[in-house]
Amino acid sequence: MQAQAKPYPEAGAVDADWAVRRMAATELDTARGMFFLGVLETVRTGVGEEAVAACRAVTDERRFVGFFNYPVATFLKLAQVAARQLSPRWGGVDEALRQMGMQATRSFLESAVGRTFLLLAAGDPRKLVTNLPSGYQMAVSYGERTVDWKGEGDALFVMRRDFMPPAYHEGVLREVLAMVGTRNPRVQGRKLGLLDTEYHITWEVPASLPTEPPRPSRWRVFQ
Template structure:
């Protein structure tokens, strides 16, 4: 089933001029498409605005990235399942790539393997990756917390993938459950073992 283009239109409408994301996230999604669906599927995705060469540290329009996520959902649904499953996989692959590049400082030095420290630094981590939105973390227990994300128009399942992927990077198992408050406002309850 094709990705939800009405939802994409609503997410695109929530963007503002200057909202941008680092090129490494585009490249991670391209890599996931090629790995799971093959080179032919990637070539079908890499057309129009998405045909350019992306530099890891340069920023590109979040509108392009949103379009990429929805095209990726169409390209990967046969291999990964539902639209949300594809977004989750994209988020997880992106945080894995980020943690070994620009995010090394946050994952390695600041968090020191502690999820509470990692998620408390979410605003700093996201600010190194995107130019929009705010993130506030509240500890709710020894192995849980809530990340309040505002003015971020990416699909909630994508961020669930980022958050559970971040736990995996730390060597932990856990979950992140989205509680949408609006198209660009979501609270994520995070728990881990």
């Protein structure tokens, strides 16, 4: 069932937020082409080719290559227009960004590096979350990321100097947890500053079955 469309919220404030994020980026801040392609694919499947053309029009690139690096400022322009195009389809900008984040994860995990990242997790959500900082290092050139464990199936993932809004990474993180069969994963972002966000990641940890004590041997041992 299609989500009910909502008006693009506070367009002026939202556009200003995107603009400030772009101004904070330097030419050394880059992201892989696969994420650009992921945004375009999300728009194509959600809205159609006409919307894809509108997104491409805001970039100077004729095409994107999956593992090439491109300026994150260009990615921000693309994501901003894509979010506006997808907002009516998904009932708001935040959900549109989550959908783009989910596709970003799928695009990354389809690559050779992404498959290796998934292989290292060995189906274990804790290993996967522990390896998230190194996974992001493979994908983008900027930012610092740390994991702080609060308990089993409960962690804070902190991103500093990351340019995308929190909802985008909520989608990224939920999807990557789902890829290893995590039970009921939840991700909640909380802004710490313009480019700093912490993500509270939780999931259901399967109850471990109690182990039976060893049964006494029927055989008597004579010494």
